[in-house]
Amino acid sequence: MGAKLAIEGGKPARETYLPYGHQCIDESDIAAVGDVLRSDWVTTGPKVDEFEARLAEYVGSRFAVVVNSGTAALHAAVYAAGIGEGDEVITTPLTFAACANCVLYQDGLPVFADVQSDTLNVEPGEIRRALTPRTKAIIPVDFTGQPCDLAEIRAIAEERGLMVIEDAAHALGAEYRGRRVGGLSDMSVLSFHPVKSITTGEGGAVATDDPVLAERLRFFRNHGISTEARERQRAGAWFYEMVALGFNYRLTDFQCALGISQLGKLGGFLERRREIAELYDAAFSALPQLVPVVVKDDRCSAWHIYVVQLRLEMLRVGRAEVFAALRAENIGVNVHYIPVYWHPYYAQLGYQRGLCPVAEGAYKRLVTLPVFPAMTDQDVEDVVTAVRKVVEAYSL
DSSP: OOOOOGGGTOOOSSSSOBOSOOOOOOHHHHHHHHHHHTSSOSBSSHHHHHHHHHHHHHHTOSEEEEESSHHHHHHHHHHHTTOOTTOEEEEOSSSOTHHHHHHHHTTOEEEEOOBOTTTOSBOHHHHHHHOOTTEEEEEOBOGGGOOOOHHHHHHHHHHHTOEEEEEOTTOTTOEETTEETTSSSSEEEEEOOTTSSSOOSSOEEEEESOHHHHHHHHHHTBTTBSSOHHHHHHHTOOOOOBOSOOOBOOOBHHHHHHHHHHHTTHHHHHHHHHHHHHHHHHHHTTOTTEEEOOOOTTEEOOOSOEEEEEOGGGBSSOHHHHHHHHHHTTBOOBOOOOOGGGSHHHHHTTOOTTSOHHHHHHHTTEEEEOOOTTOOHHHHHHHHHHHHHHHHHHBO
16 A cells, blocks of 8 residues: 555645746856846847857757747747748647647648657658648647657658748757757747746747848847847938838847856756656656657657656546646646647637547646756656656556
């Protein structure tokens, strides 16, 4: 007989709550932001250019254009790709809603392709089956931080003249066949939300090798205006022209200063995330009730999140009960993601359940466990202890 579950009145596996993700900010980050706040420029200044240059160098792209959120980066990329009314864009349902919403922002139509059962990344064969004459782009998502089958997706795109907008929000620092994510697609979208690989508070970027796309991205983030304030100041000019209908998606200098500081620590952050994932893999290999995500041999995950699927046929309860029991043990589990077209807004647009059975089946079994660089080995052990405790208590 195992220990009594906390949800049933037993002692929790740990005394304090452990979130599934958390930013890692130290005094050097704070000092970098403070320096900018004391400078002449707090937005659209030199730190924006510096952060963009360092990002591009890190991921191996010619250009990086920073914006004020990952969602803004998706929207800007879809705009730059020329998506318009009635254009279809294929993506995965197992992602945050912004990945499909960005297509709707441009009056396009999201089309959902099912995922692989092992990686939970979009299945290239399902992308091919979703193609129609109206397809204009593909938005693959690097789920959990593992790159998609980018070579196969690129081949499909080249056959049909499609744009690939890689949603790499989970995958800064990940590698595919020896190359870093960010320089492998027409455009790669990054996110700097606090739970991501690095943070600027809120923020995002689009990496690309195409100078035309980079130019479109830049004026789209700045109201559609073809020049920026610092350029006009350097030239001693006041005149500007709005050449497109853009948005205010600019990222501030002090946020970019934080991003520059964080980028210098990314190697250590990634190393710790991978260590935690390895510890989980080793511990959970002895629990047949759990199915971790498979990482393919030709890629290296950034481990933004660590998810397991529950073998519900081996348990006497559902995912909801397991989730609640783990939360009671002070483990901040989460679920990534509700299939996008299950949300009420998409149901109102006519999307129906059953479109992607593999993704839907996985969603019913998914649990996200804590992974972030500041976790100690004891934190990891607490998670393992709690998972083992709950799973064994609920096993048939």
